[in-house]
Amino acid sequence: MDTSQHASPRTWAVAGLLATLAGLAVGHLVAALTAPRAAPLSALSDTVVAIVPLEVAHWFIDLVGTLDKPLLVIGLAVTVALLGGGIGRLWRTRPWLARAAVVAFAAVGAIAAVTRPGLGAAAAIPSLLAGAVVLVALQWWAARDAERTVTGRRGFLAAVGGVAAAAFGASWWATRIGPAAIEADRDQLVLPEPDAPAMEPGPVADFETEGLSSYITPNGDFYRIDTAITVPRIDVDGWSLRVHGMVDTERTYTMDDLLGRELIERDITLCCVSNQVGGDLVGNARWLGVSLAALLAESGVDPAADQLVSRSSDGWTAGSPTDLVFDGRDAMIAIGMNGQPLPVDHGWPARLVIPGLYGYVSATKWLTELELTTFDSYDAYWITRGWSTPRPIKTQSRIDTPRSKASAGTVAVAGVAWAQHRGISAVELRIDDGDWQPCELSDVATGDTWRQWLYEWNAPEGEHTLTVRATDGDGAVQTSEVQGVIPDGATGLHSVTVTVS
Known part of the structure; x- marks a missing residue:
């Protein structure tokens, strides 16, 4: 007869760890099919970014650079997994206290999700479901342990581990290939020829010297700096751009509206304000889009509106000087990059590009709103975190x-x-x-x-x-x-x- 003593505390910790991983995996799968930013680890990471003291954030970015967000997510994942192991050990002796801990952690994840900009009450579901999976799994484990059968315990570990692996794999498939993917919509967009093509730089725009950055930076090599833990994945059919605030007439534009306008093509270099001397947070691309000045003019901009606030689908904001939009420079709402529709990581389906300004005050990705206001009445995301109001890019x-x-x-x-x-x-x-x-x-x-x-x-x-x-x-x-x-x-x-x- 296959019998043994009750499982050891270490084995209970392993059961708690696997149950937690299975819960996270299921939560992330549900989020992948509905709202990826509502995934438990993504929502928690976003909340940490929002509440961490400015000095700590600057120290961490200086220490690890562009690895800050991946390391944050990994750190939270390890922390949650270890807490799951601790809950497993606790369940062995105090099951009701362990259940309360699971409910509390699920509630924290749910609150983090629903308080993220652009997410509603439904964003709580992935975290609550993750908690439910942990509760069911550990209850099942407790039943197997009560039977004192080694075979039953091994079956539990294999089943729960399999659920975790399958759910994580399915969530990856859903966001990259399956029904939650947006690459198919992006691939189907055929960019029209520009009405005003970019001026060609000349026969020697690129010295083609080994080790030298090319004149045009390929999309895959273009730097990415933003606050998005999970890149917004926007259905272009439901996307729109709202122009409002200090204007005569509020207007809303769809992708078809933008495609039906005069399209301009321009070579413009973007640079991050966080770029160190000699750094690589800079790149040059050929952008396709519509004139920002022409589009805003249709709404009738109040002359007193000295700030243009742009918002992304995840609530991030940038504040640009309105006069620089209308001074003749090629400020645009870009829908194409180097002959292709905007890559998802770089703002699909539309982003802002304003030459001469650092990205933190101009280059909003996943653009959904343009609000005309004043600098006295509103401070955008990075201004509230110690960075200056807009300044020209330095030589x-x-x-x-x-x-x-x-x-x-x-x-x-x-x-x-x-x-x-x-x-x-x-x-x-x-x-x-x-x-x-x-x-x-x-x-x-x-x-x-x-x-x-x-x-x-x-x-x-x-x-x-x-x-x-x-x-x-x-x-x-x-x-x-x-x-x-x-x-x-x-x-x-x-x-x-x-x-x-």
């Missing part, structure tokens, strides 16, 4: 190659420089403590894109320091004064140490 230059080693002889030193909406008029390179040497510049069509630069260096053996600086289109030389990214972007000159052998 920056970067050495892409070489970064650490080179062979003696002629070495191509190359990189990119940018000062969006002012342009780059010159780039200079200094080798060790020598004089500044002029660099060759690539062709560009406008001042809204970055510009490649190239210097042929006769490199002698030894260790050398290379430093670059740029001059913008107004004749202002890039400052050497060092400043961090807070509150309005980093300054300083990019240097690399190269060993030549």
Whole structure:
């Protein structure tokens, strides 16, 4: 007869861990089929981002960079799993207290979900269902343990572990391939030819030097910085863009409305205010969309409205100076990127692009609202967190190659420089403590894109320091004064140490 003693505390912890994983997996599957941002870990992560003190958030971002959100989700997942193991141990001796703990944690997840912008009461369902799965699973485990059969316990562990694996796999399938996926809708959108094509930069827009960033950044390589733990997945058929606030007439636009307007195509470089000197949170793309100024003008903008607040589907906001929308620059609502519909990670189905402003005050993805208001009456997301009101993008230059080693002889030193909406008029390179040497510049069509630069260096053996600086289109030389990214972007000159052998 297959009998034994009651399971050990360690085995109960394993049962609690598996039950918790199964509950999370089922919760995430339900969310994937309904509202992915309502998934328990996603909702909890969003809440942590919203409530964590600003100093802690800045410290964590400085420490891990763009890994901040993945590490947050992983950390929460490990924490929840360990708590599940603890609840399993507790159930062994105090089942009612363990049940109360499960209910409490499910309630925390549900409250986190329903309080996220853009989610309603139904967002509580994934977390509540996850808690129900944990309760049922541990009750089942308790029954198996009461029978004192090793076979029954192993069957439970295998069944619950299988449920967890199957549900996580199904949630991945639902969001990437299955009924909750939106890639099929995106793939079906055929972008019209632009009515106003982008100006071609010229025959030497790209030096095609090994290690040098290309003039156009491929979609898959374009940097992504936003607050979204789970990328919004928007059904384009139900999507609309609302224009309201200090306007004569409130208007709403669908994707068909945008596609039926004059479409402009422009090469524009975007840059994150968090980009460190020499960093890679910058990229250049060919955007397709509609003129933001023309669209807003249809609503009749109040001259007193000095701020344009843009909102994403997940509630994130950015505040842009209204006068910069109407000063003639190619501000647009973009629906295409490098000849394709906007990638999901970069704002599908529509995003804002305003040349010359950092992304935190202009480049709203998953765009759903444009509100005309004033800076005195409203502070957007990052302004409430210690960043400055809108400032022009600062002149920056970067050495892409070489970064650490080179062979003696002629070495191509190359990189990119940018000062969006002012342009780059010159780039200079200094080798060790020598004089500044002029660099060759690539062709560009406008001042809204970055510009490649190239210097042929006769490199002698030894260790050398290379430093670059740029001059913008107004004749202002890039400052050497060092400043961090807070509150309005980093300054300083990019240097690399190269060993030549």
